[in-house]
Amino acid sequence: MDPLHNRPIVLGVSGSIACYKAVDLASRLVKAGALVDVVMTANATRFVTPLCFKSITHRPVVDDLWDTNAEMAIEHVGLAKRAAAILIAPATANLLAKLSLGFAEDALQTTVLDTRAPIVIAPAMEGDMYGATTTQEHIARLRARGVVFVEPESGRLASGLSGRGRLADAETILGTLRATLARGGDLAGRRIVISAGGTQEPIDPVRIITNRSSGKMGFALAEAARDRGARVTLIATPTTDALAPPIGTELVRIGTVIEMHEAVRAATAEADALIMAAAVSDYRVAHPAEQKIKKRGAAANGLTIELVANPDILTETVGDFVRVGFAAESEDLLANATQKLDKKRLDLIVANDITGAGSGFGSDTNRVILVGRGGVAEELPTLPKREVADAILDRVAAILATRQKGER
Ligand code: PMT
Numbered sequence: 001m002d003p004l005h006n007r008p009i010v011l012g013v014s015g016s017i018a019c020y021k022a023v024d025l026a027s028r029l030v031k032a033g034a035l036v037d038v039v040m041t042a043n044a045t046r047f048v049t050p051l052c053f054k055s056i057t058h059r060p061v062v063d064d065l066w067d068t069n070a071e072m073a074i075e076h077v078g079l080a081k082r083a084a085a086i087l088i089a090p091a092t093a094n095l096l097a098k099l100s101l102g103f104a105e106d107a108l109q110t111t112v113l114d115t116r117a118p119i120v121i122a123p124a125m126e127g128d129m130y131g132a133t134t135t136q137e138h139i140a141r142l143r144a145r146g147v148v149f150v151e152p153e154s155g156r157l158a159s160g161l162s163g164r165g166r167l168a169d170a171e172t173i174l175g176t177l178r179a180t181l182a183r184g185g186d187l188a189g190r191r192i193v194i195s196a197g198g199t200q201e202p203i204d205p206v207r208i209i210t211n212r213s214s215g216k217m218g219f220a221l222a223e224a225a226r227d228r229g230a231r232v233t234l235i236a237t238p239t240t241d242a243l244a245p246p247i248g249t250e251l252v253r254i255g256t257v258i259e260m261h262e263a264v265r266a267a268t269a270e271a272d273a274l275i276m277a278a279a280v281s282d283y284r285v286a287h288p289a290e291q292k293i294k295k296r297g298a299a300a301n302g303l304t305i306e307l308v309a310n311p312d313i314l315t316e317t318v319g320d321f322v323r324v325g326f327a328a329e330s331e332d333l334l335a336n337a338t339q340k341l342d343k344k345r346l347d348l349i350v351a352n353d354i355t356g357a358g359s360g361f362g363s364d365t366n367r368v369i370l371v372g373r374g375g376v377a378e379e380l381p382t383l384p385k386r387e388v389a390d391a392i393l394d395r396v397a398a399i400l401a402t403r404q405k406g407e408r
Contacts, residue, residue: 001227001390002032002033002178002227003178003181003182003185003227003228004029004032004033004034004174004177004178004181005032005033005034006033006034006035007033007034007035007084007085007181008034008035008037008079008082008083008084009029009034009035009036009037009083009084009085009086009087009177010036010037010038010039010079010080010083010085010086010087010111010115010117011025011026011029011036011037011038011039011053011087011088011089012038012039012040012041012086012087012088012089012091012108012111012112013038013039013040013041013044013048013053013088013089013090013108014040014041014043014044014088014090014091014092014094014095014108015041015042015043015044015046015047015092015094016044016047016090016091016092016124016125016167017047017124017158018089018090018124018166018167019044019047019048019090020047020048021089021090021124021167021170022044022048022053022089022090023048023052023053023056024170025087025089025170025173025174026038026053026056026057027056028170028174029087029174030056030057032174035059036056036057036059037057037059037060037061037062037079037083038050038053038054038057038059038061038062039061039062039063039079039107039108039111040053040061040062040063040107040108041063041095041106041107041108042063042064042106043092044063045063050063062079062107062111063107064107077110077114079111080110080111080112080114080115080117081114081115081116083111083115083117084117084181085117085118085119085120085177085180085181086111086112086115086117086118086119086120087119087120087121087122087173087177088108088112088119088120088121088122089120089121089122089124089150089167089173090122090123090124090125090167091121091122091123091124092123092124092125093123093125093129093130093132093135093138095108095109096121096123096135096138096139096142097134097135097138099112099113099121099138099142100137100138100139100141100142101138118146118148118180118181118183119142119146119147119148120147120148120149120150120173120176120177120180121142121147121148121149121150122149122150122152122167122168122173123135123139123149123151123152123165123167124152124165124166124167125152125165126157126159126161126163126165127154127157127161127162127163127164127165128163129165130152130163130164130165131163131164148176148180150168150172150173150176151164151168152164152165152166152167152168153166153167153168153169154166171244171247172247174247175246175247175248176247176248178226178227178247178248179226179227179247179248182226182227182228182229183229184229185227185228185229185230186228186229186397187225187228187229187230187393187396187397187400188228188229188230189229189231190225190229190230190231190272190273190400191230191231191232191233191270191271191272191273192225192230192231192232192233192271192272192273192274192275192396193232193233193235193264193267193268193271193273193274193275194218194221194222194225194232194233194234194235194274194275194277195218195234195235195236195260195264195275195276195277195278195280195313196213196215196217196218196219196221196222196234196235196236196237196240196277196278197213197214197215197218197236197237197238197239197240197278197279198210198211198212198213198215198237198239198278198279198281199211199237199254199255199256199257199260199278199279199280199281200237200238200239200255200256200281201256201257201281201283201284201285201288201310202256202285202288203285203288203289203293203305204288204289204290204291204292204293205289205290205291205292206292207293209281209283209284209285210239210281211239211279211281211361212279212361212362213237213239213278213279213361213362214239214240214242214243214361214362215236215237215239215240215243215278216243216362216363216364216385217277217326217366217385217388217389218234218236218240218275218277218278219234219236219240219243219245219246220384220385220386220388220389221275221277221389221392221393222234222245222246222249223246223249223386223389224386224389224390224393225249225389225393226246226248226249228393228397230272231250232246232248232249232250233249233250233252233267233271234246234249234250234251234252235252235254235260235263235264235267235278236251236252236253236254237253237254237255237260237278238253238255252267256284257280257281257284257310257311257313258284258310258311260278260280260313261311261313261316261317264276264313264317265317268317268319268321269319271319271321272321272322272400273321273322273323273324273396273400274314274317274321274322274323274324275324275392275396276313276314276324276325276326277326277350279328279361280310280313281310282309282310283307283308283309283310284307284308284310285305285306285307285308286306286307286308287306312344314344314346315343315344315345322347322348322396322399322400322403323344323345323346323347323348324346324347324348324349324350324392324396325340325341325344325346325348325349325350326349326350326352327340327349327350327351327352328352328354328360328361329351329352329353329354330354330355331355333351333352333353333369334351334369334371334377336351337349337350337351337369337371338371338375341371341373346373347372347373347399348370348371348372348373348392348395348396348399349370349371350368350369350370350371350388350392351368351369351370351371351377352366352367352368353367353368353369356382358382359382363385364384364385365382365383365384365385366382366383366385366388367380367381367382367383368380368388370391370392370395372395378391
């Protein structure tokens with residue numbers, strides 16, 4: 001479940017040219033199911049009208065603390081108390097200074113001073129203003145109080161100059177907000193290691209042995225685990241390069257099975273769960289050629305490549321964590337999956353039917369059966385990979401909770 005869904009979010013907007021980007025943020029928040037209340041500074045209303053935000057959020061916009069006719073003017077106290085989180089984007093240098101010093105001159109400053117909700121701030125300003133010692137001191141002071149910052153990006157600024165000061169992109173801001181909201185989730189404090197994509201085994205400097213995994217299933221798991229509060233290490237192969245890594249997760253890029261094995265071993269040293277969604281090559285080339293293999297000489301009429309077995313990462317990575325495997329099968333789905341559950345000594349296996357349309361490699365949806373220890377199977381309909389991910393994480397959370405009880 002998206003941590004933004006049904007959550008009251010205050011979107012604070014201060015007077016920067018990047019205000020127009022806050023309109024897009026408001027729209028994305030509404031689409032994600034958040035209940036968005038926009039609080040604008042007086043200068044923000046010079047760039048974008050409150051009506052613009054009201055048309056998107058379908059709620060009154062707070063822009064004047066002193067307007068006795070405006071129903072929301074005194075309601076800002078209620079907003080501060082009700083908010084699940086306050087997101088300020090864009091935040092100017094002026095606003096950062098005032099928040100850092102505890103000013104309460106307008107509706108936005110008052111709301112921030114009056115809240116106990118987590119605060120996420122995305123600054124936007126000229127590069128030299130952002131780099132100024134005073135601005136950095138205010139940021140450091142706010143950080144020390146628990147405020148989460150989304151660093152501005154470097155690039156061309158409204159002045160025409162270049163520098164660090166462009167508002168971070170919407171996905172980064174919302175990913176940070178989601179990760180912040182997830183702190184109270186059912187996987188809060190848990191470390192989860194997830195593998196995604198198809199491994200690549202070199203034949204020579206040009207060719208590889210790989211498979212059709214896009215990484216969508218593993219990335220959906222990483223995003224869902226992050227949204228439930230987990231600290232996620234995502235071990236991803238080059239076949240996932242087209243996907244945006246979920247903000248707030250640790251991304252480890254690898255290529256071969258040996259590299260994935262090493263990354264999994266390192267990441268699981270302190271993990272609570274390992275979920276292997278990656279399609280891992282069972283074999284690698286015994287002697288990859290150093291130079292490109294030419295179609296001449298011994299290889300003119302055919303080529304034989306010697307393969308050796310790769311380590312089975314799931315079987316060989318042992319430790320006191322929940323172990324989840326996938327089984328992508330084109331026949332005898334349950335029988336093959338159950339065999340892998342036993343052989344690899346897993347807590348859960350996700351039997352993945354790759355025969356139907358909209359399931360398995362590359363698709364946005366998946367059709368799976370979850371099989372736990374003792375063979376208890378739960379068949380799910382074809383669902384978006386994000387929903388499959390949440391169903392898997394429900395099981396992981398339940399196993400972790402049972403183990404914790406046993407420890408007491
Ligand atoms: O990435 P997508 O395009 O979204 O597609 C998702 C998926 C189809 C790749 C995914 O849902 C899936 O089913 N992943 C497992 C693919 C697979 O072929 O698994 P397997 O049956 O070969 O291996 C069983 C389990 O052992 C897997 O969890 C695998 O990661 C692991 N394994 C396999 C071989 C090996 N040497 N080491 C391993 O750890």
